[in-house]
Amino acid sequence: MSDLPLDQVRTLLAVVDEGTFDAAAAALRVTPSAVSQRVKALEQRTGRVLLLRTKPVRPTESGTQVVRFARQLAQLDRDLRAGLGVPGESARLPVAVNADSLATWLLPALARVPDVYFDLHREDESHTASLLREGRVMAAVTSSPEPVTGCSVRPLGRFRYLPVAAPDFAARWLAGPLRQCVADAPVVVFDRRDELQDRFVRGLTKRSASDRRHHVPSSEAFLAAIVAGMGWGLAPTIQAEPRIAAGELVVLTDRVLDVPLFWQQWKLDSPALSATAEAVFAAARACFRSRV
DSSP: OOOOOHHHHHHHHHHHHHSSHHHHHHHHTSOHHHHHHHHHHHHHHHTSOOEEOOSSOEEOHHHHHHHHHHHHHHHHHHHHHHHTTOTTOOEEEEEEEOHHHHHTTHHHHHHTSTTEEEEEEEOOTTTHHHHHHTTSOSEEEESOOSOOTTEEEEEEEEEEEEEEEOHHHHHHHSOSOHHHHGGGSOEEESSTTOOHHHHHHHHHHSSOOOSOEEEOOSHHHHHHHHHTTSOBEEEEHHHHHHHHHTTSOEEOOSOOEEEEEEEEEESOOOHHHHHHHHHHHHHHHHHHHTTO
């Protein structure tokens, strides 16, 4: 296989990022026909189907490898231009992060990274590594200690969750021994991938949390739903402590749930990536050391 034409590689990346051929054409300021021709030419050159023509499009396994290559090239090009002081050029970094980190400690860390613009992808911490694998992001906060191929991994710390409920809800649903009543009490979960509450209950009773559950896919609204008495749930310590101090929440037991978090990033010599990692580790050390 000969060298891949850069315009074709960049076009494939644009299609994956934008989701459709038409949107990629608009982003690249070319016609949809030109986008289609470039992708077909790249597939012919590689001898592989690179895209599934769904809506949005999805890269195949081979396409994922080309997308990773394209994103690395794009980052190195941006780093070079930014380093040379080219007007209008700045570093951009796609990062995957779980909702609770995004709502608590991560944004202040990213705000301290100068001249880097972030494209944040929110995903459950147990699934953020898949975005690295697909080449959609260059770094991720993840619960997986196993490095994705081509990535390095370092521990951030343990993110602690407290089992909490509104006082009136606890008095109504959880007045008896917790192991006897928690599995039947209404519960708040983040989304259908959120297994924290089920893991907590199984640790007490070997059952799962109740089927009477509210799905609230926002870290802030999740906590608000618990405060409102919709159900009990596991809330990050950093978010729950002020509510507990105000008497809006009570802790159900001294049994907590700690989720180990890791930082995975591409093995790429990128100043933007290095500066981001340094800021993230500093923030994680301060946040987790004071609360775990």
